Every structure is written in C-alpha cells, then in structure tokens.
Amino acid sequence: MARQHPLKGPNRLKLGVFSTNADGGLAITDVPERWLASWQDNLTAAQIADRAGLEFVLPIARWRGFGGKNRVREWSFETFTWAAGLAAATERIGLFMTVHVPLVHPLYAAKSLATVDHISQGRAGLNIVCGWNPKEFGMFGTPLVEKGYDQATEWLDILERLYASDEPIDHDGAYYHLKQAVSRPASLQAPRPVTMNAAFGGPGRDFAAAKCDYLFTTFSEIADAGKHVADIRERAERSGRDVGAYTVAHVVCRETRAEAEAYYERYAVTMADHAAVDEHMAGKKEFSQSHDRHAYDRYRQRFAGGAGSYPLIGTPQHITDDMVAIAGQGYEGIALSFVNYTQELPYFCDRVLPLLREAGLRQ
Incomplete structure (x- = not known):
C-alpha cells in the first residue's frame, strides 16, 4: 500500500534538492569544489536530505551540455533509472523523474514510473517538460514540437488510462496511436503519482493548471x-x-x-565558466519561456550561480527570513541547489531547518 506522498505532508513549506543528477548542479562555475555528480555524490546527497526530513529530490533532464571549459551538464544521469536507484536507498523522501514528453513514449513512461513507485512504496513523482533545446532534440532527430503542451496533455491522458484500465486500451490521437496497450502494474499512487510542470509561459501554466498537481516557476x-x-x-x-x-x-x-556574498562572487562571477554561461543564457532566451525577459540582462550572476533562479545568500537567519517571505507570497515549496550538495547541505539542514520550525513553516 502506498504511503502519503511527502509533497502532501504537513509542512507549510516543502523543501527539496534540485539537479544533483547533473554535472555542476545548477551552478556554472570552475571552482575546484564544483559538483561532479558521481553516483556516490548523488546517493550521499539524497540520504542527507532524507535523514533531514526534506520532502523531495528533483532531477533535471539533460542530454547534452552547454560547452565551456567543463562541458557543463553534459554529464548527467537519466532520471528514471536514477530515481529507481535512490528509491532503494532512501526511506521517506519523494523521488521525482523529469521527462521530455516528445522523447519518451507514454507507454514506456507508464511502466518506468510505476516501477519506481513500487520500489519507493509510493514516493515517486513525475516532472513533465516539453523541452526547449533544439540541439538536444537534434541528437534524437526530433524537432521541437510547436504545440508541445497539446502533446503533453495527450501523453498524460494515455498514462492515466493505462493505469486505470484492467483491459488493453486503444488510442488514436493527434500524437500517439496505441493498439491493445497494457501497462501492469499500475502505480501505487492513484490515479497516478504526483505530477509537476516547470513553466513560466502561458501554455505551460495552462497545462499545469489543468493536468498537474504542482507548478514550478x-x-x-x-x-x-x-x-x-x-x-x-x-x-x-x-x-x-x-x-x-x-x-x-x-x-x-x-x-x-560577508562570507556568503564573497563566496557567491567567487564562484558565480570571478570563476564562472563564462563560455558556458553565454551559451546557456542565449539558448534559454531564444527558445525557452522560463524567466522574465529582463532577467537575462539584469541577472547574469544568477545564471552562473543557479540557472537564473532566485539567490538565497547569507546567514541562516537571513536565508530563513527570505524563505518566510517567499512562503508569504503563496509558495508551497522551494527546490534548492548548492555548489556542492554534500559539503553544504548538512550545514543548511542543521542551521536553517530549526529556524524554519520556529517560524512555523515546518514541524
């Protein structure tokens, strides 16, 4: 029997670690302690987060990197098998898989997702993305889909039908054609594992609003x-x-x-992998709707520091205050990245989590 998924637990502000499966994490830097994303690194980081009571581990789906000195994010683990490995080595934390809809058939995804849900006893989750990088899709000989979220809607409908039906299903749609398709076992979570979508633009948000449980923005x-x-x-x-x-x-x-700001300057400005930052920002700006348009001009350090995400830089109290403010804006959770997760996550958990409990955001 499936347990309650961690994202449905009692904490007002859910926390997770993001992008440990990829070289560098979210940081595009050349500091010697940069994240190398070995399997042992991933295992250790997930177990630290699990023991600390964090709710989820969320990977990125990356098939090629952004060049630069370190060919940043070229090294990354495929997310279904990655999550299966972590599921067997953790006890409480939610384990997400990130899937590019046009590159993974829904029948294959249904089987893989259910497998992880059984291994983890109901802790699996699915991050559904349509993709934005034409170079990655070119590796597969697949063009970017103009109406990707229409495809994603059909894709998810098929997955849900496969889990719900005791009999083989037929499907004749705009993107998929299935004949007498089955996928057993179904997931432990019903009608399917929790789903999320990371979207900033209107079509992605409409898809998340209609089909997903959570939206990352x-x-x-x-x-x-x-x-x-x-x-x-x-x-x-x-x-x-x-x-x-x-x-x-x-x-x-x-x-x-001062110490936090000096380190941020060191890794995200002085020792940023500038060629990779340039390629990453250019691709995102042209093909993705993941950020405010002005962010690319105003916040270069944030792209080197964490793929354009918001910076939490400072003392444990300062970071707690920012998290309280973010929760006050209506956010239910934050996915966190670090330059080196195994080196930095223990200090964060030891010092920040008690302050969040005092603030009433976590039990």
Whole structure:
C-alpha cells in the first residue's frame, strides 16, 4: 500500500534538492569544489536530505551540455533509472523523474514510473517538460514540437488510462496511436503519482493548471513573486482544480553575510565558466519561456550561480527570513541547489531547518 506522498505532508513549506543528477548542479562555475555528480555524490546527497526530513529530490533532464571549459551538464544521469536507484536507498523522501514528453513514449513512461513507485512504496513523482533545446532534440532527430503542451496533455491522458484500465486500451490521437496497450502494474499512487510542470509561459501554466498537481516557476524579486502564484491559481480555478506553486533557489549559507556574498562572487562571477554561461543564457532566451525577459540582462550572476533562479545568500537567519517571505507570497515549496550538495547541505539542514520550525513553516 502506498504511503502519503511527502509533497502532501504537513509542512507549510516543502523543501527539496534540485539537479544533483547533473554535472555542476545548477551552478556554472570552475571552482575546484564544483559538483561532479558521481553516483556516490548523488546517493550521499539524497540520504542527507532524507535523514533531514526534506520532502523531495528533483532531477533535471539533460542530454547534452552547454560547452565551456567543463562541458557543463553534459554529464548527467537519466532520471528514471536514477530515481529507481535512490528509491532503494532512501526511506521517506519523494523521488521525482523529469521527462521530455516528445522523447519518451507514454507507454514506456507508464511502466518506468510505476516501477519506481513500487520500489519507493509510493514516493515517486513525475516532472513533465516539453523541452526547449533544439540541439538536444537534434541528437534524437526530433524537432521541437510547436504545440508541445497539446502533446503533453495527450501523453498524460494515455498514462492515466493505462493505469486505470484492467483491459488493453486503444488510442488514436493527434500524437500517439496505441493498439491493445497494457501497462501492469499500475502505480501505487492513484490515479497516478504526483505530477509537476516547470513553466513560466502561458501554455505551460495552462497545462499545469489543468493536468498537474504542482507548478514550478521562477521570479526575479520576492516582492513581485506573488503575482505568479495568483496567476496559476486563477488558471487552476478555471479548471476546477487546486495547483500548488513551487519555486527554485540557489543557496550560499554561511556564518556571516560577508562570507556568503564573497563566496557567491567567487564562484558565480570571478570563476564562472563564462563560455558556458553565454551559451546557456542565449539558448534559454531564444527558445525557452522560463524567466522574465529582463532577467537575462539584469541577472547574469544568477545564471552562473543557479540557472537564473532566485539567490538565497547569507546567514541562516537571513536565508530563513527570505524563505518566510517567499512562503508569504503563496509558495508551497522551494527546490534548492548548492555548489556542492554534500559539503553544504548538512550545514543548511542543521542551521536553517530549526529556524524554519520556529517560524512555523515546518514541524
């Protein structure tokens, strides 16, 4: 029997670690302690997060990197098999898989996702993305899909039908054609594992509002972050649904604010892998709708520091205050990245989590 998924647990602000499966994590830097994303690194980071009571581990789906000195993110683990390995080595934490819809058939995804849900006893989750990088899709000989979220809707409908039906199904749609298809066992979670979508543009948010449980989005400043929550709630209400809003942040937590800011400057400015930052920003700006348009011009350090996510830089108290403010804007969770997860996550958990409990955001 499936247990309650961690994202449905009692903590007001859910926390997870993001992008441990990829070289560098979210940081595009040349510091010697940069994340190398070995399997042992991934295992250790997930177990640290699990023991600390964090709710989820979320990978990125990356098939090629962004060049630069370190060919950043070229090394990454495929997310279904990665999650299966972590599921067998953890006890409580939610384990997400990230899938590019046009590259993975829904019948294959249904079988793989259910496998992880059984291994983890109901802790699996699915991050559904349509893709934005034409170089990655070119590796597969597959073009970017113009109406990717129409395809994603059909894709997810098929997966849900496969789990719900005791008999083989036929499907004749715009993107998929299945004859007498079955996928057993179904997931332990019903009608399927929890789903999320990371989207900033209108089509992606409409898809999340209609089909997913959670939406990941970015913002430039905390004071303006609530408008994104209001937008997704309005879209979800039109579909008669309730969708939780999550965001992403990169963290430098130190004893003093000066120490944290100096390290942020070191890894994300002085020792940034500038060629890779340029390629990453150019591709995102042209093909992705993941950020405010002005963010590319104003926040280069944030792209080197954490793929354009919001920076949580400072002392444990300062970071707690920012998280309280983010929660106050309506966000239910934050996916966190670090330059080196195994070196930095224990300090964060030891120092920040108690302050979040005092603030009433976690039990």
